[in-house]
Amino acid sequence: MRGVGAVALGACAAIPAVAQASEPVRTVFGTLPDGRTVEEVTLTNGKGVTARVISWGALLRTLEVPDRAGKPADIVLGYKDLASYLDKPNYFGASIGRYANRIRAGRFTLDGQTYTLATNDGPNALHGGTAGLDKRLWTITEVKGGATPSVTLRYVSPDGEEGYPGTLTVTATYALDAANTLTVTYQATTDKPTIVNLTNHSFFNLAGEGSGRSILDNILTIPAERYTPVDATLIPTGEHVPVAGTPFDFRTPTVIGARIRDGRDIQIVRGRGYDHNWVVTDKPTAEPHLMARVEDPASGRVLEVASNQPGVQFYTGNFIDATVVGKSGLVYRQSDALAIEPELFPDTPNQPAFGSARLDPGATYRNVITYRFSTSSAHRTHEK
Template sequence: MKVTKGFFGTLNGKEVTAYTLSNSKGMEMTCLTYGGIITKLLTPDREGKREDVVLGFDRVEDYERNSPYFGAIVGRFAGRIRGAAFELEGKSYQLLKNDGENHLHGGKVGFSHVIWEAETFEEQDRVGVALHYVSQDGEEGYPGNLNVTVTYTLTEENELLVDYAATTDQTTIVNLTNHTYFNLSGDLKEDILDHELTIKSDEFLQLKSDLMPTGEKIRVDGTPFDFNNGKQIKEGATSVYEQNVLAGRGYDHPFMLNTNNDREIMLKDEKSGRVLMIETDEPCVVLYTGTQIEDTYKVKGVQARKYLGLCLETQGAPDSINQPQFPSPILRAGERYESRTRYVFGVE
């Protein structure tokens, strides 16, 4: 197992470094100091052929110009906040409106568009990189100095562990995730409509036309949102169900998980044989099927388009600061925010 370091580019006069983690089983992951972006992830198919299973770019300029959060760490708050505003301990906070009237994924810059500090580690059965960033009090409108560390760890068992940790000196809100777009066909040979997804979830959050949660939970029974026994993504893409249609004929929805750290999410691609299992301690996962990917650029030589990749964003519920029926995103001084998501790659 090893970690290698390389130059990826320069952004606003600052160098962007790429770190590549690799094991002896043929798995390799490359991440950037810019946005903590997972820019490449090589895994073998059932024939042993290693191919890239994530969307990304080869140049840092493309990430700044075209990227819909490909592979990035998203924060301080993943998802949307209604009206780009919230109240905390009797004080009102106004955030940037970067998604219509709402606030999305931490704002115009957010954690996805800054350069993180990095420190690597190598052990006998695991290697990794710890990324560190201090979000200043008032950044993007959020209160408190937030000290954040996100650690990527690759093991010999083809596991990618993503650990999030944060502390604050003032009461604030935190909801972190990773926005990697997966495509298990390998090197983007196919879109993701034939991928089969299983999610252990009996309820999803109803969305309005602006993709903001209404606060209502809908039972998945009898809808294209019932992934408990597995189904192909194309069922939602071809559905006339209102919630699929408003998401651009697909999904952009939070699913409330029935269980944690219990093989709760499985993604499969029959042609390649690749399987991705995801476990998390977060209360929900946002399934986004790439319905807003524009066709004005290329992704690793492939024309960008709808359904080229899908995201499985493990996180707290969007707008949870304004919707107290969901788990609270509040973090106070002296407390520690911690979360882990585990991705395991295999074949069938």
């Protein structure tokens, strides 16, 4: 396999400019039951891409991107009102932490002390607990205009919140440039040793969240030779297993639905499809590298996700069960969207072979995620 940065991305055309550039717009999105105000900031890059970020969960609420004909559509799942985010959040677009993904039995040991976390996914802790960063009101600290409009949000998680040690100060910056790239930068510092793993949990449907189309005919590339198989509770077994010869081999562009129901593979059965972590690099890197590429043949929209993190969780919305109504009035169902979450490997605090999730005072945790949008110029044939 070639190096990560050398993965072929295919022929793509630039998205045509269809909108006027504008300064960020800051408005009120809603009010929490305790009276606190939730704000929304709209970023527009002048090339037809618009992102709306709200301060509840520092989440990406909408992301409008043109198709190959220049027609824009909102491509992320979410709601039109705050009440729905409070009632059935489903992690739509949210900033995830303090520890993204799962920790076995909600327990880990650091410097000889065992910490107990809230268990909210069967026996395990998931995405920071019952009230993780996705269910907190962040403060908007800066809104910038110009060629790359951005918004920065901040949340201070007190020592012991959800069981995690140390006061953790987290920032999330969303920046939209003229090259149709949305960059989400997470940074964190602490006042005592702790663990941290932050990511964004946007659910993408490149045909449009209101299109009614599934993501099963989308074409996926993940430049990883290994992945982390899981047990019956979706905790990694500790192995890095080759993808070759399995339904997890996306080293060449492959239709997502081609093997998603292959019950001969116990991993597909356990995940109800894809809900696994791929090993793109062994440890964090200095600069972002390609994590995944997704192409929707119908609209021509192409998404390339890059990050400096070693792992990427690919999730096909297997637990979305038609119990919520989205922004466009459609009921969301299984396989209506996909999530691509760059992060450390799941359960790293309990898996020494996976590296370290430790953050010490004086150090800064950083996860830089880029979502680059383009369009494919024509339909192409891919492995099925």
